Amino acid sequence: MHKFLNIFIWLFIAMLGASAVGGIAINRGESINSLWFITAALCIYAISYRFYASWIATSVLVVDKTRATPAERLDNGRDFMPTHKWVVFGHHFAAIAGPGPLIGPTLAAQFGYLPGTLWILFGAVLGGCVQDMVTLFLSSRRDAKSLGQMAKDELGPLGGTAALTATFAIMIILIAVLGLVVVNAMKHSPWATFTVSATIPIAMLVGFYMRHFRPGQVLEASILGVVLLLLSVLGGRFVDENETLRHLFDHEGLTLAWSIMAYGFAAAILPVWLLLAPRDYLSTYMKIGTITLLAIAIICLQPAIKMPALTQFIDGTGPIFSGKLFPFVFITIACGAISGFHALIASGTTPKLLSNETDIRLIGYGGMLLESFVAIMAMIAATVLDPGVYFAINSSAGVVGAEAVDAVAKISSWGYPVTVEQMQTLAHQMGETTLFARTGGAPSLAVGMASLFGSAFGEHLLALWYHFAIMFEAIFILTTLDAGTRVGRFMLQDILSNIWPKMGETSWTPSVILTSAIVVSGWGYFLYIGVIDPNGGVNILWPLFGIANQMLAAIALSVATGILVKSDKLHYAWITGLPLLWLITITSTAAWQKITSDNIRLGFFSAANDLTEKLANGSLPAAKAAIAPQLILNLQIDGWITLCFVSLLWVIVLDMVRVCYKHLAGQVVPPLTESAHIPSRLVEEWIRD
Template structure:
């Protein structure tokens, strides 16, 4: 016992520090609070949760066995199955799970104030998201790296497997649609941003050719070259103003940019991977990890004051960025960074084939998700260091507060968040933009927040450059997700089409490639288009749909692992995944029901369709709104039916899970007879 005293003292100190930082954040009223407290509270919560809850799950629930050879060791082939150092796997895994979601979600959720978002990012991650990722990684590792879809088919049967496949395809379509919208909104009427984002395409091509023809496989050289060119692209966009014709050539509205993004998505999906996807992925990973580290360093270095109040009046459901009450819509908006179903796709399939030791599952499953949650906290801080008035002016669509700057700022000021048109004009000028009003999507406000943080830490004169650097950073990995996700969706689509006509299932048959790519791009392209023409900015209709889909996928993943826990003589610990599952079912069900049946047209899809129909019939719409009204009505109804479909999928999975868990109780079958874990083999690794 005496030799354990230092450890006990250390963990007591970390717990106390975390508790007081969290208490300070939660109980703070009226005074501004320093962002450093968020960092301290978050890091302490992750450390304590990792040490105790993660450690308990590893030891008791899963009985992780370092002496058991992993698939990477048993099936080593030097390609997919490669035992790899744990920190390298951590890097790979983190780069694959952390994308735009944990940056955008917290930015939007800041409309409730900083407190609900921070608390849910922390609690949701350590009790739900980290647990999900760790358990899925464990189950897949014990099954030679089977994918979530395969495990769902094995454990939940045909219905569960089909639900997982459909949910995966739909979430990819909605995810790409909404991320495309984020990029389009960031580029609309901003030639500098448009030039910078467009320049990433030829830069990726140059790196692709470099790695193929000039210096094959010199990844670091190619990446360094690419990153240097990306920075030149950011600087180059700033010089556009000197050439009016060139400047005008990059000045596009949302619809045209959406067309470009859709066309790009299709071409990227059928180009060889070495030319565009692979180099883009190298650049995106490098830039992503680099900027996340920079942001964390800068926030710690300058410790900015948080200006957002802990709670805003919009917890009552009248929020201008997205409507709906705190419950359930905070939990739908903040999916990534707390619990993200998408991670289950990464944690099954790719990562298990790299694990050198089973005991690494805790660091990679639990730890990498905690790191992603930390990125979410950083994004929330970046949104909260802005003046709340400025934050709302950037993120609220013209359809909500009007297009006239004076009227818009007056409305926002009347909410209790003072801001003036002159202040917004000066801010837009300082970041090199024409206007920052109604720049929905989260990216511009995140970029303003990051630019102000980077500016204070590394030099204020460069505010405009920092702003566009942040836009480039977001766009680079959003476009990578778009390109990679389209291909993943294409393979699922080909799989499904192959069931109807076998040749369509052949992944290398060119007509099938083109057809399925068209279907996938058409699918997300339509959602992107819906978002762009929506007068309320698109986020209010698309982001909840994305959140529900993501939480649905998380529910499927948790259902699969719950069934596995129950069947593998770990039933008494099944609450570890069953509780987050129950929470997700409650959240998705209540959010879906509200989206379907709420009478408030801001919340209910069908209510919005009815309201618009009535206005159109009464002739109460201005002509330009009346022209697109039939399409908006159809879109609202389509979104409503999508939501209904997700709700049905959730309940199919829940009933299937209950049936399988209860039947096990009745029959007492020890484990799935069809898919037992791979047998124990002793590791040969030193």
């Protein structure tokens, strides 16, 4: 009887999910309720978690609950420590979910709600979740080794070097694009600039409290910090209304970009306790709190989606970023569907806490499902806006024109009516002077969130909600920025130590300053170009970031596929092999188009050539002619970087194929490095918390 009930319930979930997905896909009417998105997502997640993830865990990976994990065997009471699965889940989710799943879907909404939503759902359950779960499993069977180390051990030195290079490259591009997002949210916005700046001294205060005033009292300090952050949102309004203070925080994009670089440099050399650690605490609370609030608001309000299912921009002429639906929707939404960066957390960090292998499904697969859900909510928040408003906020001045009148005329001509008055009223409600051309996704997401929060928790507080949302996005963007700069610094010190061992000493000041400066100039360069580029750097930087992130995912999946084949599980290798094939296809296609396309908005080299020609025959306006040489150089650099990324991808994939082929042909390959089976004692003793 119980069995039948079970079958009935799962059949019901399957049918509900199928009709929700069908409803989303077929609907071509005026609007569709966002509850359909939530329903489709939850049903797909439930089914894939219950059946696919469970099958992978038991049949493919064969998780063994009697086997001691690295956390148990190497328990040192600090980083290695068996921990309750929900606590590990919390840590893992806080580590993997950054600003990516919020920004990607917002940008991809230019194709309409449908392509992005389907990719987030199916990309996650078949690709991203599998990658995270398998990587977590493999690392926990190898003493919590990092992805780079596993690539080196299992495939060979080439794989290890490729993984290291990819990680460093992605870090640089990621930080640049995130910096650009923050700059666009703060430029000429005294309120946002004040609030975001205030997060720095607040973090320092919290850091000092935790380290010296009341050592180890993490929660006390955090509560203090959260209260101060909320006050800083209010303080921003005060600054905005005060004529003298207003000017202190009203800046051009370029000034803000330089300040962010200075901040990134300071954060990389200051001790972690002062800035990085406390900022991370605050950003984690903000992230979890705000995402929960957003989920409650969406579920209570069930707002109607105003964006059409598909827009005409699937032909590649989109104003936010150029490129056709295939492959660019899959590049634009990386985090939320499949994100290679997660493999770095799932190897190395999380396995050190895992108390039992059976928890891998919840933490690896489940953690990514939750991130995918965050991406779905971002998609909803972007598509509940009037499409006209959405495009007005997200289109750069270079595409729609710098004057408000031109911009609204152009956007309305696409069939998405919007007026100057409408934009002015909205900007006024949000406490801003203008919302035109605030590219990068953060401001439009903040407008979407503010309208949702406003309707749910008080309409008159719109401006506060908007700046709260901006602060929430900025605080963890800056966390990624300073954590990333620091990681980049460590990696560079590690690389340089091969040439001069002294450079590897992480506390030797000259080395610290030199490597930090190199890393900051690396991303600072791209940020600078992104800010001066009149077409808005997002069009260039976000696809580069997407390609880099998918490349890292391809490396993780290559390692996983290689190990599955070497473990004589060839017949199961498709679980990572198929997502890998898909990633190779989209990354190579996107890279190919970025390199060879004749369309000057898409191809890097054609854009560089076009600009060179125009500069030579003097057809550029003076302002643009002045920066043209820099833009040309940058476009060429971007083209070469893309070529490097895609070559690196092919090198590692072919290396994996080589190892698999040799193994199948019975030749010698690097042996499996799985650590020996030691029985777990936690099962009997139950000292897991």
